[in-house]
Amino acid sequence: MAGDAGMLQALAETPLSVAMREGAWLYPIVEIVHIAGFAVLVGSVVLFDLRVLGWARTLPVAALGNHLLRWALASVLLVLPAGLLLFSAHPVELANNPAFILKLVLIALAGLNALAFHMLPYRSVAGWDRDHAAPPLARCGAALSILLWLGVISCGRLLAYL
Numbered sequence: 227m228a229g230d231a232g233m234l235q236a237l238a239e240t241p242l243s244v245a246m247r248e249g250a251w252l253y254p255i256v257e258i259v260h261i262a263g264f265a266v267l268v269g270s271v272v273l274f275d276l277r278v279l280g281w282a283r284t285l286p287v288a289a290l291g292n293h294l295l296r297w298a299l300a301s302v303l304l305v306l307p308a309g310l311l312l313f314s315a316h317p318v319e320l321a322n323n324p325a326f327i328l329k330l331v332l333i334a335l336a337g338l339n340a341l342a343f344h345m346l347p348y349r350s351v352a353g354w355d356r357d358h359a360a361p362p363l364a365r366c367g368a369a370l371s372i373l374l375w376l377g378v379i380s381c382g383r384l385l386a387y388l
């Protein structure tokens with residue numbers, strides 16, 4: 227859309243966006259923050275998902291979830307601002323990059339999947355906290371979560387090539 231293109235072009239001309247493109251260190255530093263953040267985010271989510279799928283059944287799911295999901299949420303405070311800053315360096319190109327659009331769609335789906343997990347099967351976690359198989363719906367959500375986050379990482383990496 228013409229209006230959107232104008233807004234993206236205006237963003238590309240802001241001093242911050244120019245600094246992100248032209249500074250020697252700013253872009254790589256922000257990218258490192260982005261990577262450190264999503265390493266914690268995806269790492270903690272996937273380890274939780276593996277527990278739900280049946281690995282390490284002696285570990286209580288609720289306590290593990292309490293610990294890991296707290297860090298997953300905290301890491302979003304690094305990932306999101308850093309991602310927006312990276313985006314601001316090349317907004318026009320990225321908005322037209324299919325990998326970027328797919329990445330945003332997959333992030334939204336991963337978020338919705340996590341929400342559905344908490345609102346549905348996780349409510350009954352007391353019944354399968356230790357030494358029990360998680361219900362099929364919980365296991366499906368965990369498997370889907372791993373696939374979606376792998377998709378987000380793949381799209382993120384592909385941004386540089388498309």
Ligand code: HEM
Nearest residue numbers: 257264268305306309310312313333378379382383385386
């Ligand atoms: C939420 C979880 C996210 C994950 C797992 C993720 C993953 C990645 C990965 C794997 C890369 C490639 C890093 C590299 O090649 O060195 C990347 C880069 C990038 N991400 Fe994200 N990202 C996330 C969120 C976001 C968000 C919310 C935005 C923006 C709205 C964003 C924008 C970008 C941009 C612009 C790049 C730079 C690509 C480049 O320099 O080639 N990311 N991300």
